[in-house]
Amino acid sequence: MNKIHVTYKNLLLPITFIAATLISACDNDKDAMAEAEKNQEKYMKKIQQKEHQQSMFFYDKAEMQKAIANINAKGGANLAIIEVRFFKGGYSFIRQSVNTPAKVEMFKFNNGYWGGPSPVNLTIFGTITEEQKQEALKEALFKFDSINFSIIPERIQETIKRANASGIISVTEDSDIVVRAEIAHNGEFVYDITITAKNTARAVMTLNKDGSIAGYEIKEPFDPKKEAEKAQQLVEQSRKDIESQRKKAAEKMNEIQQTLKNSRRYKH
Numbered sequence: 001m002n003k004i005h006v007t008y009k010n011l012l013l014p015i016t017f018i019a020a021t022l023i024s025a026c027d028n029d030k031d032a033m034a035e036a037e038k039n040q041e042k043y044m045k046k047i048q049q050k051e052h053q054q055s056m057f058f059y060d061k062a063e064m065q066k067a068i069a070n071i072n073a074k075g076g077a078n079l080a081i082i083e084v085r086f087f088k089g090g091y092s093f094i095r096q097s098v099n100t101p102a103k104v105e106m107f108k109f110n111n112g113y114w115g116g117p118s119p120v121n122l123t124i125f126g127t128i129t130e131e132q133k134q135e136a137l138k139e140a141l142f143k144f145d146s147i148n149f150s151i152i153p154e155r156i157q158e159t160i161k162r163a164n165a166s167g168i169i170s171v172t173e174d175s176d177i178v179v180r181a182e183i184a185h186n187g188e189f190v191y192d193i194t195i196t197a198k199n200t201a202r203a204v205m206t207l208n209k210d211g212s213i214a215g216y217e218i219k220e221p222f223d224p225k226k227e228a229e230k231a232q233q234l235v236e237q238s239r240k241d242i243e244s245q246r247k248k249a250a251e252k253m254n255e256i257q258q259t260l261k262n263s264r265r266y267k268h
Helices: 008-053 061-075 130-140 152-166 224-267
Strands: 080-087 090-096 104-110 113-120 176-183 189-196 202-207 213-219
Touching: 061 080, 061 090, 061 104, 061 152, 152 176, 152 189, 152 202, 152 213
Parallel strands: none
Antiparallel strands: 080 090, 080 176, 090 104, 104 113, 176 189, 189 202, 202 213
16 A cells, blocks of 8 residues: 655645635735725715705805795795705705695705605694694794895804814714704794714704894704604694693683673673
């Protein structure tokens, strides 16, 4: 029988080859991952550049005037709304439905095109019947032209300046920016600018309808669960307020009826 003589050196060669192959494969994986990260970074930069270009109304007063004119043209003469929002890449507004006065509809301008109308639920008013919704809607609507939106670019720069000066939060023009003017869940009018940092902490500047500054604060990082709970609490409070108003109205009606009955008895 032939004997096979294996030396340590003979074993070492294939092991070394396998190890070298594994190292090479790992290096290739690292290179591929690095390349993928670079491509992802390039893609995100392109997205940011596109958003920036489509959000020039945040930084230039003339561009904001164009956006305002675009909304007026889409919404029609004497546009009455319950909400308007400006965000990265576009804007939207919610107006009363032309065909169904008890309902509202949203129009959204994004990536250079208008979308809508899309139906919007009105349960935020705590109403049930169509008549109640229509009545609540009358009180909630406000004229689009009654709000000074031309001041937004200036107020955004002021918000960024205050936020960065605080040392608590760091934001730039590329941060997420949302401007809203709306009737909130509690029925109150809200007009503010929110700029969100990478850690989701928010710099919020509240404005009056004429564009003057009403307040400024830094809010803790956004928590979807907490925000949902707050929204639900506001809805419940709104319903309680409406129920209380109905009860008071019923009591007042009973008083009037009782007064009429007493006056009739007095006459007899």
